[in-house]
Structure formats: structure tokens, C-alpha cells
Amino acid sequence: xxxxxxxxxxxxRAHPTPQPMRRxxxxxxxxxxVDGVTAEPLVMLTAYTARQAQLLDAHCDLLLVGDSLGxxxxxxxxxxxxxxxxxANHAAAVVRxxxxxxxxxxMPFGSYxxxxxxxxxxxxxxLKQSGAAAVKLEGGEAMAETVEFLIQRGIPVMGHIGLTPQxxxxxxxxxxxxxxxxxxxxxxxxxxxxxxxxAFAIVVEGVVEPIAIDVTRSVxxxxxxxxxxxxxxxxxxxxxxxxxxFERVPRFVKRYEEIAGFIEKAAATYAKEVRSRQFPSxxxxxxxxx
Ligand code: KIV
Numbered sequence: 001x002x003x004x005x006x007x008x009x010x011x012x013r014a015h016p017t018p019q020p021m022r023r024x025x026x027x028x029x030x031x032x033x034v035d036g037v038t039a040e041p042l043v044m045l046t047a048y049t050a051r052q053a054q055l056l057d058a059h060c061d062l063l064l065v066g067d068s069l070g071x072x073x074x075x076x077x078x079x080x081x082x083x084x085x086x087x088a089n090h091a092a093a094v095v096r097x098x099x100x101x102x103x104x105x106x107m108p109f110g111s112y113x114x115x116x117x118x119x120x121x122x123x124x125x126x127l128k129q130s131g132a133a134a135v136k137l138e139g140g141e142a143m144a145e146t147v148e149f150l151i152q153r154g155i156p157v158m159g160h161i162g163l164t165p166q167x168x169x170x171x172x173x174x175x176x177x178x179x180x181x182x183x184x185x186x187x188x189x190x191x192x193x194x195x196x197x198x199a200f201a202i203v204v205e206g207v208v209e210p211i212a213i214d215v216t217r218s219v220x221x222x223x224x225x226x227x228x229x230x231x232x233x234x235x236x237x238x239x240x241x242x243x244x245x246f247e248r249v250p251r252f253v254k255r256y257e258e259i260a261g262f263i264e265k266a267a268a269t270y271a272k273e274v275r276s277r278q279f280p281s282x283x284x285x286x287x288x289x290x
Contacts, residue, residue, distance in 0.1 A: 024061055024102045026134055026156040030200040032061075033222040033233050042201070042234025044104075044224055045242075048073055048090045052239065053097030060101045062201075062224075064136065064236060065091040067106040067166070072240050079165050082108040084122055091130030104158050105132040109166040112137050116149035123155045136203065138164040140190020147197040159194035161215075162187055163206030163227070174250070176227065178211035187211055188218055195219035203236060204228045206252070227252030 032038050044062040047053040048069045056063060069090055070076040091105040105126050112119035123135045134156035137143060147157045162177045171177075178184045187207055194202050201222045204212050212228035225232030227250060241249045244258035273279035 023098075023100055023133075026102060026200050029061060029102055030221060033220070036217065036220070038222055038233035041232075042222055042224055044234060044236035045239045046072075046236070047094045047098075047239060050093040050097030053094040053101075053103075056239065057098040057100050061234070062236075063094055063098055063101040063103050065094050065103065065105040065130075065132065066136075066238065067108050068238050072238060072245075078168055080109050080168070082106075084108060084111050084125060088126050088129035091126060091132045095131040102134065103130070103132040104134045104136050105130060107135050107137045112146060113139070113143075116146045119146045120150060120153055120155070123150055123157075127155065134158055134200065136160055138166045140187070141193040144193040144197040147194055147199055151198040157197075157199050158224075159191075159199040159202040160205065161190040161194065161202060161207075162204050162212075165205075174206065176206045176208060178207040184208070184211045184214075188215055191215040191219050191223070195221050201234070204232060206250075 029042065032040065032042060042061045043059065044064055045056050045060050046066040046068060047056055047063040048065060053063055065087060067079040067082045067087065069086065070079045070082040073090075074082075074086070076082070087105055087108050091103065095103050107119070107122055107126065111122035119137070126132065126135060135150070136158040137146070138160040140159070140161045143159070147159065150157050163171070163174060165174065168174065178187050187204075188211070191202055191204070195218075199221055201224055202215075202219065203224045203226060204215055205225075206227040207215075209229045209231075212223070212225055213231045216223045216229070216232050222233035224234040224236050226236045237253060240246065241253040242256045244255045245260050247260075249255065270279065
């Protein structure tokens with residue numbers, strides 16, 4: 001079975017529809033962890049565009065439209081300036097480009113912290129505009145009431161604890177969390193609070209490994225690690241990081257390719273051929289019919 005599809009530009013849908021694939025659901029993801037055991041770890045990658053989603057979809061259980069798009073796509077200094085409409089537009093593209101994975105969309109900074117009601121309005125807007133199945137939000141104990149409020153009103157929520165990039169101004173940087181006893185205890189309390197509130201999964205980012213393992217054992221829902229531990233119930237990476245699009249990446253990123261080099265090489269060859277009038281050649285030009 002082919003795992004990639006053409007984008008039909010007249011309908012913006014992937015074509016042909018991959019028949020054997022049915023989209024996974026949030027309850028299916030949640031139920032992959034049974035009595036504390038996840039036999040097959042969950043696979044999640046970030047996606048921001050329709051074509052990227054098409055290429056990743058068949059290989060992933062979840063596609064995350066992360067607010068990391070602020071830095072990765074828009075060249076912003078952090079995730080703080082990312083808006084609800086940026087998230088909604090990219091999430092809609094990812095939904096159009098995928099058929100199999102559960103699409104989760106990040107709630108951007110400022111769209112959910114003030115009150116559960118505000119969070120509901122923002123989350124409902126994101127899901128209505130995009131067709132995504134769930135939202136992700138950062139924070140533990142402080143967000144538990146909001147998480148419960150959203151779930152009771154039909155919005156599945158993925159939590160995000162440990163290193164929470166939207167809190168960079170409070171944390172003072174992106175260093176790993178959980179090195180002190182107090183920090184470690186807080187991370188475990190955060191995980192338990194989200195689990196009890198009904199989060200269907202929790203991203204555990206940038207925490208020392210024993211804490212990630214402890215958190216994974218302490219909660220009923222799956223944990224998804226990034227800079228955490230192979231013992232988490234799943235893993236996530238920013239796709240551009242693991243593809244080698246950037247020179248500098250955090251130490252927890254494994255680079256599976258070095259595509260920046262391919263792009264630069266192709267651009268250099270193109271520029272040379274344009275300047276020497278080698279491109280376009282006969283193959284790429286239209287001639288009058290005889
Ligand atoms: O925004 C993002 O890409 C994320 C992942 C790093 C988990 O939240």
C-alpha cells in the first residue's frame with residue numbers, strides 16, 4: 001500500500017483516499033494504555049501543512065499542530081506571539097492532509113489561562129475552524145479545573161507538563177526540569193491532577209529521566225515523552241528538528257535526516273542553471289503544436 005498521496009488542488013483533499021485507513025479516535029489512543037502498560041508506544045510528530053501531514057500520516061498515531069510553528073514556520077523568538085488564527089489555519093491544513101492520525105492542536109498562549117469559559121471559547125473555535133479532534137494545553141494543577149471543564153463539554157484535552165515553553169518568561173529558559181526534589185514532586189502532582197481531570201494523554205517535556213518514568217507509572221493515561229524517557233507511553237518530536245532543518249537542536253532530538261543540506265544544494269544548482277540559461281530546457285518549455 002502506498003503511504004503517500006497526491007494533493008487534489010481542486011478539492012484540497014489527498015487523493016486517492018487510502019481505503020484501508022480509518023482515522024484513529026481519542027478513546028482508541030487513551031485505551032492503548034491498559035493497567036499501566038502500553039504494549040505499543042504511541043507515535044506523534046508535529047505537522048503544520050497539508051503536504052507534511054500527507055507524508056507523516058500513515059506512520060503516526062497522532063499529528064500535533066504544535067505552537068512550535070511560531071519558531072519553525074514564522075521565525076518568531078518563542079511561542080508567546082502565536083495566535084488562535086495561526087493555529088486554526090495550520091490545523092485545518094493538517095486535517096485536510098491526513099486520514100489516519102488523530103490531529104491535536106495546541107492552544108496558544110493567552111487563549112485559555114484566564115478562565116475555563118475563555119478556554120472553552122478558544123478550544124471550540126479551534127476545533128470548529130480546523131476539524132481537529134483535540135486540543136493540547138500547557139500546565140498541570142493550575143489547569144486541572146479547565147481540563148475537566150473542557151472535557152465535560154465535549155473537547156478532548158492532552159496535557160503538557162515539565163518544560164512548558166509558553167512559561168519561558170517564568171522559567172527563565174528552556175533547561176530540563178525536575179532536578180530538585182521540590183520540582184520533581186511538583187511535576188508528579190501536575191501529572192496526577194491532569195490525569196484525574198480526564199486528560200487523554202500527557203506530554204512530558206524536558207524532565208530528568210527518573211521523573212518521567214515515575215510520572216508514567218503514576219498516571220492511568222498515556223504519557224508522551226520529548227526529552228524525557230523511552231519508558232514513556234509514546235514519543236513526540238518536532239518534525240523539522242528530526243529532519244535536520246535547523247543547525248542547532250536540543251540534545252534530546254535525534255536527527256533522522258539532514259534535509260537542510262539537500263535544500264541548499266538544490267537551490268544552488270537552480271541558481272547556477274538560471275544564471276547560465278541552462279534552465280528551463282526543452283523539457284520544461286511549451287512549443288507550438290505542428
Ligand atoms: O509545540 C510543540 O511542538 C509541542 C511539542 C514540542 C510537544 O508542544
